[in-house]
Every structure is written in C-alpha cells, then in structure tokens.
Amino acid sequence: MNSPPPRKPVKMPRAARGPRPQFFDDPSSDTLLSMNVALLTELMTTRERLDTLERLMERRQLVTREDIESFEADAAGQQERERLREDMAQRVFYLLLQQAERAKRE
Amino acid sequence: MGEIPGDQAEHPMMTRRSHDEAARQRAIRTLRQKLLPRLAMGSREMYYRGIEPELRAANGGNPVEDYREIRRAMLGRPYVRFQLGTHRVIQELMYEALIDAVEPRLHELADKARALPRGLGSLRLDPALPAPRYVTAVDIHCQPGGYAQELFDGDVAAGAIYDRSINMYQSGAGGMTDYMGRSVIQYLDRIRPQFRPARILDLGCTIGHSTLAYARRFPDAQIHAIDVSAALLRYAHARAESLGVAVHFSQQNAERTDFPDGHFDLVVSHILAHETSGKAWPAILAESRRLLAPGGISVHIDLPQLDEIDPYRRFIYTNETQFNNEPFWTGYRQMDLRAAMRDAGFADDEISRDFTQVMAGDDRERLAAAVEQSRQLGHGAPPGSGLGFALLVGARRGEAA
Numbered sequence: 001m002n003s004p005p006p007r008k009p010v011k012m013p014r015a016a017r018g019p020r021p022q023f024f025d026d027p028s029s030d031t032l033l034s035m036n037v038a039l040l041t042e043l044m045t046t047r048e049r050l051d052t053l054e055r056l057m058e059r060r061q062l063v064t065r066e067d068i069e070s071f072e073a074d075a076a077g078q079q080e081r082e083r084l085r086e087d088m089a090q091r092v093f094y095l096l097l098q099q100a101e102r103a104k105r106e
Numbered sequence: 107m108g109e110i111p112g113d114q115a116e117h118p119m120m121t122r123r124s125h126d127e128a129a130r131q132r133a134i135r136t137l138r139q140k141l142l143p144r145l146a147m148g149s150r151e152m153y154y155r156g157i158e159p160e161l162r163a164a165n166g167g168n169p170v171e172d173y174r175e176i177r178r179a180m181l182g183r184p185y186v187r188f189q190l191g192t193h194r195v196i197q198e199l200m201y202e203a204l205i206d207a208v209e210p211r212l213h214e215l216a217d218k219a220r221a222l223p224r225g226l227g228s229l230r231l232d233p234a235l236p237a238p239r240y241v242t243a244v245d246i247h248c249q250p251g252g253y254a255q256e257l258f259d260g261d262v263a264a265g266a267i268y269d270r271s272i273n274m275y276q277s278g279a280g281g282m283t284d285y286m287g288r289s290v291i292q293y294l295d296r297i298r299p300q301f302r303p304a305r306i307l308d309l310g311c312t313i314g315h316s317t318l319a320y321a322r323r324f325p326d327a328q329i330h331a332i333d334v335s336a337a338l339l340r341y342a343h344a345r346a347e348s349l350g351v352a353v354h355f356s357q358q359n360a361e362r363t364d365f366p367d368g369h370f371d372l373v374v375s376h377i378l379a380h381e382t383s384g385k386a387w388p389a390i391l392a393e394s395r396r397l398l399a400p401g402g403i404s405v406h407i408d409l410p411q412l413d414e415i416d417p418y419r420r421f422i423y424t425n426e427t428q429f430n431n432e433p434f435w436t437g438y439r440q441m442d443l444r445a446a447m448r449d450a451g452f453a454d455d456e457i458s459r460d461f462t463q464v465m466a467g468d469d470r471e472r473l474a475a476a477v478e479q480s481r482q483l484g485h486g487a488p489p490g491s492g493l494g495f496a497l498l499v500g501a502r503r504g505e506a507a
Contacts, residue, residue, distance in 0.1 A: 010212045012205050012263060013251045016198075018244030018431045023191035030191060037137070037195045041203070044133035045126050052125065069125055085136035093141060093192075099185045100148025103155060 040092050044085050051081060114273040115281035118222060118348040119341065121215060121266045127207040134200050135274040142196060145189040146422075152183060153418055173412070173420035180421060194429050197248050200274055201267065205250065208266045216260045219344040226352035227329075229343040231336050235357055240383040241334055244431045253312065254335040265313045265341020272315065286376035286495075287319030289462045290405050293497055294372075297460075298403070303327050303371035307397060309360040309390065310334075310378035314342035314353055320374070321351045327372075330365070332358040361389040363397070370397045373404040379498075380408055380438040387438065391450035391500070400504025410461070410496040412439040443498055452500045460497045 024030055052071045056063050073081060090097060123131065157179045161170045170176060180186045208215065223229065237254035245252040249271070255264045272283040279285045287308075294301055303324055308317040311331035321329050331353055333339050339355045346353045358364065360375070373394045379387055394404040412420050423439060426432040447457045 007213050010209065010257055010263075012209045012212070012257065013255075014202065014205065016201070016245035016248040016250045016431060017252065018248070018433075021194065021429050023187045023194070033188070033191050034195045034198070037192060038199060038202075041130060041133045041137065041199055044136070045130040048129035048132070049126060071125065081132070082136060085133055086140050089137055089141040093145070096145060096148065096185060096188050100145070100151060103148060103151040103185075106155065 036092070040089070044088060047084060047088065048081060051077070051084070113281065114270070114279075114283060117345060119215075119218060119266075119345040120269060121207050121211060123207045127203070130203045130206070131270065131274060134196060134203050137196050138200065138274060139277045142193055145192060149180065149183075149186050149189050150418070152185060153180065157183075158418075169417075171417055173417055173424055176417060176421040177424070190425060190429060194248075197430060200271060201248065201250055204267045204270055204274075207270075208263055212257075212261070212263055212266075215262050215266050216258075216340075219262045219340045220260065222344040223347040226347055226350065227343065228354045229339060230354075230356040231339065232357045233336070235334065235359060237334050238359060238361075238383075238386060240381065240386060240434060244433055246381055246431055248431050253338060256337055260340065261337045262341040262344070264335060264337040265339075265345075268338065269313050269315070269341065269345070282318060283315045284319040286407055287316030287374075289495055290316075290374055290376070290407050290497070291319055291323045293405065293460060293462060294403070301372075301403070303402070305370045305399075306330065306372045306374070307332070307363075307365070307370045309373065309375040309394070310381070311342060311355070312338050314346050314355065316374075316376045317342070317353055318346060318349065318351050320372070321346075321353065328354070330354045330356070330370075332356050332360060332363060334359055361386050361393060363393060365397055367396055368399040368402075371399050371402045373397055373402070375406045377408050379406055380432060380435050382438075383434055384437055384441070387434075387441070388446045388449060391446055395451040395500060395502070398500070398502040400502055402502050404500040406498040407462070407495050408438075408498070410439075410494060411441070411443065412436075414496065447498070447500055450500070453503070456501050456503060458499045458501070460499060462495045462497065 022030055023033070052073070053063060055073065055077060056067050056071060060067070153176070157176070158170060161175060161179060162168065181190075241254050242252060249264070249267060251257075251264065253264050253268070255261070257263060269283070272279050276285070280288065304327055306320050306324065306327050306329045308314070308320070308329070308331040311317050311333050312335075314331055317329060317331045320327065329352070331342065332355070333342070334357065336357055339357055343353070343355045346355075360378070375390070375394075378390075382390060391404075391406075394406075398404055409423070412423065415423065424436045427435045443459070444457055448454065
C-alpha cells in the first residue's frame with residue numbers, strides 16, 4: 001500500500017502588491033512604528049497565553065500543553081481579556097492619547 | 107463557547123487556529139476596533155479645534171470645502187501621521203496574523219472545500235476567465251496575493267483569509283458576517299414589504315457571506331452568486347453547503363454574465379462598486395439592468411459619494427485610496443451615479459438613492475458599538491442616517507411575473 005506522497009508546504013506571499021505609503025519624512029520612522037505595533041500584538045498574545053495558564057493553574061493546579069491548546073476562556077474570561085488588551089493599547093500609545101487629550105482641552 | 111457577544115460564528119470551513127494564533131488575531135481586532143477609533147477621534151479634535159479655524163481664517167472666513175487643503179494641513183501634524191501610520195500597520199499585521207494560521211493548513215482547507223459540498227447548490231468555474239486588471243493591479247485592502255490569487259488547483263487561501271478578516275476589521279458585522287446583506291434586506295422590507303423575488307443574483311459575492319442573508323430572508327428563491335476569483339468561490343460554495351444553504355456559484359465577470367435577459371427579480375452587490383473601475387462600473391450597472399425582469403429591482407450598497415459627506419469626512423475617505431490600496435475609491439466617489447444609471451438604461455423615475463438607517467446587526471449592544479466605531483473613524487453618511495451606507499437603486503417598471 002502506497003500512501004500518497006506528502007504534499008509540499010505552500011509558501012504564501014506576505015507583501016501586498018501596490019506602493020507602500022510613507023507616513024514620516026524619515027522612512028526609518030515608518031519601520032520603527034511597524035515594529036512597535038507588532039511588538040505590542042506579540043505582547044498581547046503572550047499576555048493572553050499567560051492568562052490561560054493562570055486560569056488553568058487555578059482550576060487544576062496542573063498544566064499540560066494539551067491543556068493550553070484546548071483551553072477556551074468562559075464569557076467572563078473573554079470580557080476580562082478584552083479589557084486587558086484595551087488597557088495595554090492605552091499604555092503603549094500613551095503619548096498619542098495625551099496629545100489627543102491636549103487637543104481636546106485647548 | 108464563551109465568545110464575546112456578536113463574535114463570528116464558527117462553521118466547518120473556517121480555518122482552525124492554535125491558542126496563540128487565535129489570541130494574536132483577537133489582539134489585532136482589539137487594536138483595530140478599540141484603539142484606532144480613539145486615535146482617529148484625536149485627529150478629529152485637532153481638526154475642528156485648531157486646523158479648521160485656521161484654514162477658515164486664511165480663507166477670509168469662508169468654510170473649508172476642499173479636502174486636499176484639509177489633507178495638507180493634517181499631514182503637517184506628527185500626531186496625524188502616527189494615527190494614519192498605525193492604521194496602515196494594523197491592516198498589514200491583520201493579514202500577517204491571518205496568513206500565519208492559513209498557510210500551514212492550506213492543503214487541509216482545500217481538501218475540506220472539496221469534501222464539504224453535498225449537492226444543495228452548485229459551483230461552476232471558468233479557468234479561461236481573465237481576472238480584470240482592477241482586481242490584479244494592486245492587492246485590494248492590502249490582502250497579500252489579492253482576491254484572485256490561485257496558488258494551486260483547488261486553492262482556497264484567499265477565501266480563508268477573507269472570512270476571518272471581516273470580523274477583525276468591522277465590529278458589528280454579525281455572527282454570520284452578513285451585515286451588508288441584512289442592510290439591503292432591511293431596505294427592501296421598508297420599501298417593498300410584499301417583495302418575494304423568485305431569482306436573486308449577488309454580484310462580486312466573495313465568500314458569499316452577504317449572499318446567505320437573502321437565502322434566509324427569501325427561502326423559496328433560487329439564489330445565484332458570481333465572482334471573478336475561483337479561490338473565493340470554492341470557499342464560498344463549501345461554506346454555504348456546510349451551513350445547509352443552496353446557492354449556485356459561478357465564476358463570471360459582472361460586466362458581462364451568461365445569464366439570459368430579464369432572468370432575475372433582484373440583483374445586488376455589496377461594497378463592490380469602489381473596487382471596480384470607471385469603465386467597469388457603468389458596464390456592471392448596464393448588466394444589472396439587462397438581467398432585471400419587469401418589476402425587478404437592483405440594489406448596490408457602498409459608502410456615500412464625496413458630495414454627500416462633509417469636507418472632513420472627504421479627507422478621511424480619500425485616505426483609503428493611497429493608504430489602503432483602493433485605487434478606484436476616490437474616482438468612484440466623484441462619479442455621477444445618476445447619469446451612469448441613466449446610461450445603463452434606467453428611466454429617471456426608476457432610479458433612487460437612499461441611506462441605510464442603521465446597520466442590520468443581530469445584537470443591539472453590538473450594533474451601537476459598531477455605529478460608534480464608525481462615527482469615531484469618521485466614516486458614515488450625513489447625520490441622522492446611522493452608520494450610513496448608501497444605496498444605489500434601480501427599480502424596473504412593470505409587473506412581476
């Protein structure tokens with residue numbers, strides 16, 4: 001019995017066709033901004049994983065990888081996570097939000 | 107399953123995600139739906155409290171009308187550049203996170219798309235159909251590879267990416283992400299409560315998410331949906347079948363289809379117009395007219411034209427052209443739609459323009475959040491018209507058969 005040959009993984013394009021706009025006079029600033037936002041999403045992702053672990057620890061005091069992969073937060077947990085993400089977004093963007101606040105005040 | 111109310115409902119065709127892949131997609135959704143509107147509100151404050159009075163003074167006290175003037179002044183502010191730059195980055199990261207989950211499972215997804223259909227509707231592909239230039243010139247919305255991408259025979263990647271992107275992009279799209287379809291249905295119920303179309307056609311249907319709303323509202327109707335992308339249609343077909351809905355999908359260009367004259371009682375499109383071209387859109391309107399049976403109606407939903415919104419919103423809108431790969435966006439928004447409808451063969455009294463009052467959300471709280479998000483982003487139609495999508499309507503005279 002021959003099993004079908006393993007199919008080659010597909011490499012998908014990541015860069016969209018079309019010119020990428022530049023928002024700052026120095027293009028390095030555009031790159032730095034993108035790295036910062038990407039870092040923020042990674043931190044959010046890690047924070048969510050940590051939350052998963054903490055909830056599992058509470059629940060069972062024993063954690064396996066399977067536990068983590070199959071974990072789904074309950075409705076309250078999901079709401080709490082949404083709040084954590086919003087809070088973190090606010091902290092990282094504190095400077096712009098302060099400028100917005102100033103604009104409203106002045 | 108403990109999801110946030112209004113979240114997208116899972117269906118069998120959807121891409122599976124690991125713990126972290128799902129968390130990353132939720133993180134980007136939060137940035138897009140909660141952070142970006144707050145940042146946009148800051149720019150708005152800067153405009154109305156600082157820039158607009160300055161421009162008006164320089165204008166001899168006259169109101170500022172030219173969005174290009176607003177744009178020049180706004181882009182002079184580092185805050186605004188950060189806001190717009192962040193907007194773009196989040197769009198790019200959204201696709202990164204979606205592709206991260208689709209890429210390793212692409213063969214599995216293609217297999218599922220082949221296995222799920224159970225003969226309720228149908229799928230008719232035309233490998234000889236060329237994808238129009240307006241679909242391939244740039245990748246619309248910055249989705250890498252574009253909507254017509256075909257990485258191998260049986261590919262569904264473009265559909266898999268698109269499906270999960272809708273709820274990341276737009277809050278309040280509803281569990282079935284069919285808010286556009288439901289908005290048109292809400293309009294039809296308002297103007298023609300007795301309307302019972304026998305045959306319905308959805309143009310540029312992508313993954314058929316709007317299409318299915320018509321199947322629910324008009325369960326006895328025969329429903330057809332077309333798109334130029336095979337990858338989107340394979341996904342759409344498998345998705346509809348797995349949800350138990352009969353739709354006949356075919357790969358066709360809406361500028362010229364192979365359906366007979368007068369074949370449909372209802373022809374619709376959802377935010378398709380601004381993804382076409384100055385030549386293609388009038389052709390699509392004429393094709394819609396050709397396909398309408400006597401007494402039939404065509405409804406095309408899109409965002410309002412530039413002269414239907416205030417100058418600040420014009421500035422916000424036109425950013426889409428340059429910053430979000432929407433080449434026809436600004437051109438479309440300046441098009442004389444009534445003239446195009448007349449050229450398409452509609453009589454003056456058969457043409458109308460309307461705005462949706464609210465998005466037809468399935469959850470009141472979520473709907474309010476969506477309207478608020480849209481308001482803060484500076485989208486939407488004139489005050490009082492809710493989220494404010496605009497409807498271009500052609501109602502053919504005559505008695506329905």
